[in-house]
Amino acid sequence: MSTTRKRTTLAEVIGLRAHAGVRGSFLPGAGVGLRAEISRSTGGWLHDLWHEVEGPTHGVALACTGSLARQESGPLSDLDLIVLHDPGLEAAKVAQLAERLWYPIWDSGLALDHSVRSVKECRQVASHDLNVAGALLDLSPLAGDTDLVQRASRQLAEDWRANARKRLPEVLNHIAGRHERFGELAQMLEPDLKEAKGGLRDMSVLRAVTASWLADRPHGAVDEAYAFLLDVRDTLHLVTGRPRNILVKHDQAEVAVRLGFDDPDQLLSRIGTASRRVSSATDDTLRRAGQSQRMRLGRRRRRPELVPLHPGVYAHDGEVVLGRMRGGSPTDEVLLPFRAAAASATQDLPLSPVTARRLAALPGPPGPWPADARAEFVAFLGGPGLVRTWDTLDLAGVIDIWFPEWAAIRDRPQRNPLHRHTVDRHSLEAVREAAKLIDRVPRPDLLLVATLLHDLGKRPGGADHSAEGVRLIGPVAERMGWSPAEARTLEILVAEHLTLMALATGHDPTEPETARRLAGAVGQDPGTLRLLAALTEADARSAGPRTWTTVRASLMKDLVARTIGIMKPNAMA
Missing domain, CATH: 1.10.3210 (Hypothetical protein af1432)
Known part of the structure; x- marks a missing residue:
């Protein structure tokens, strides 16, 4: 296949991206499919490009990370590419091969972040740079020696897991610093969709922690929230014609219309809810990872230590959970959500997500709240952990019941x-x-x-x-x-x-x-x-x-x- 033909194919891909500019193209589910299609088309073009420049099939490969590797390429997503090679190959020849690849990509107009590395070099960079380590966990083959890429991917994942104990505090410090710099996405009138707390970058943290095997991440609602944030990002790119991540006031009305919202405030409200789900999932997963690490460091398994806080409400491993309630009555069941909320906020301990879902499944008070329920609710309001506990209950649906x-x-x-x-x-x-x-x-x-x-x-x-x-x-x-x-x-x-x-x-x-x-x-x-x-x-x-x-x-x-x-x-x- 000729280069001219491939450039035409890429133009078709860019046209596919531009098609998302019509109203409703990113309604629920559409954006996910469109990004996957863009990723497949782009990956196919790069695969054919490799063969056009006569890239060898053994000892060297073209691999990708980032949105292309995750099948999340948007209208203006850049390409994160690596020419991966065995250390025995002549460096000059590998460099020449890489240049023959990079120039057609630059000519296409797509933004390119590129590198040429051996597996050993990838491991060395990952050991010193947390961002690179996280990105390389997505390493995927595009063309050439796919076995080489798969071996590298397995080795990088093994390194990440083996060093999880040391890297977890680094991850926690890194994410706390980023949140401090960029703020909370849900509270922004001009939200930073990528770097702020609850933004797209936090999903990378979730994937990295999951890859450490210290904790699995939630699925379902958080995946939908993440997909929506990607929809907003992609629509912003189409509206501005630039790869921006900050949704400034000037662009909000058009982005809202293209996404099917009546006004920008509806859009911002939906962004806020989505980001709070991502933020909650991130906090929960990091907390689970810490718990798992503490268990691994223990010399032997110990029975769970449940510290009673209220009837049926306990503290366990830094969380508020539900437990056995001896001699409980129907009134106790009504009071349970209020007691758990008060315990969580006053003790400044997070509610377990499982606990929050169980509380949401309980029926609300059948009539006016009992005096004990009001007292517990007031204690909840006065607790230092009010905002976090309220957010957990809100996302679970308890606040809507009250x-x-x-x-x-x-x-x-x-x-x-x-x-x-x-x-x-x-x-x-x-x-x-x-x-x-x-x-x-x-x-x-x-x-x-x-x-x-x-x-x-x-x-x-x-x-x-x-x-x-x-x-x-x-x-x-x-x-x-x-x-x-x-x-x-x-x-x-x-x-x-x-x-x-x-x-x-x-x-x-x-x-x-x-x-x-x-x-x-x-x-x-x-x-x-x-x-x-x-x-x-x-x-x-x-x-x-x-x-x-x-x-x-x-x-x-x-x-x-x-x-x-x-x-x-x-x-x-």
Whole structure:
């Protein structure tokens, strides 16, 4: 086959990639098949190119890593190629062969990352460079001596497994540093699809840990999430005509349309959910690898050590798990999810994914929550591990059982420069801030719950999220079993959660009328005002550094003091 014909074939491959630019080409399942087809076509072209340049069939081979090796080639994916050779071959001849390969690829316009190495050189580089070691785990043959590539692949995998004990801490440090540099994908208004926490790079970590045989990785939902992130990346490449990984605001509308979404916010919400699944799977797999390593280091097998935390809830090997519940009643089954959540958050121990799935399979409370369930839920909200535990329960479906209303704010972006988190994550971060203020208020339980639900009205299409929140909070309070008086306090806090800051910064706090307006907003109740002050501070602190300043704090404190001064004390004070 002539070079001209092969270039035409490559042009057809590029045309196949461009075909993905029509709306809906990356709807569920389509992107996976398209990437596999692109990879097969590209691999076939490279195989034929090898024979055109008269590459030998013994002692030297063309191999690939990266997206081509994984059958994940996108519209603008580059080629990661290696000319692999036996050490006995003449270096000059191998180099000449490689150049005859590289030039037609460069002429084709495809980006190329290339190298020429012996098996020994591959092993040496992998032993010193973690990124290279991970990439070489995908090593796959394209043409030439396929047995050589397969031997190299087996040797590299054996090296990786043999050094797993030493490399695992290196992997943990590397991924922690990357997450620190690039941030959390689910919380970004302009997400980095590759390097951020929960992005495409984390799936490479999952594959590498699995290859170490220290732990297997989850499948199913995380594979679907990863495929969706690849769909977004591929569509971004088509929209921009460049191999970009950061989905900037300017490109979001067109990417959303091509992927079948009505607006960019829907796209960002879906990206957030997908990235949280990848992130959760990564954390879980790394934790399992650590557990496996500790077991391997033990001199003998020991029986599992279960430390009781609550009836039916135990700590085991750094996780919260379920166990035998002696003499359990139907009430205990209802309380079990709340107890497990409280134990996980207060002990700052992750919930086992198996545990989370078991909890999601349990029926929710048949009516208003029992008082014990509310108490455990409040303890859950006040725990240092709240965000991680909530995320695990949310991905498993438990949060939807407790709060069906949560779905409307889940992973919902906030296009407000003052906010650094999605609506749901902001609410959780606000609860963490509120937990530091509970000694200032008469009802810490109402403070934490009101803070969790204060932005529940930030739903699609809503104009006044405070008013929408009030509409929602009544049924939620009834479901949770709060008394009418407690429900009324929650309604006031949700309705007025912006009022105190607006009066303190937008009006003269020394004017009597300002204090009277604030007093009226909280029903002339000092206790409710103290709750509102704590909620306002927690809300501002969690939004971002520009929303809580020394000046704002001073103005608000002065207004609260003046307002309490004109109120009559009561039992909530």
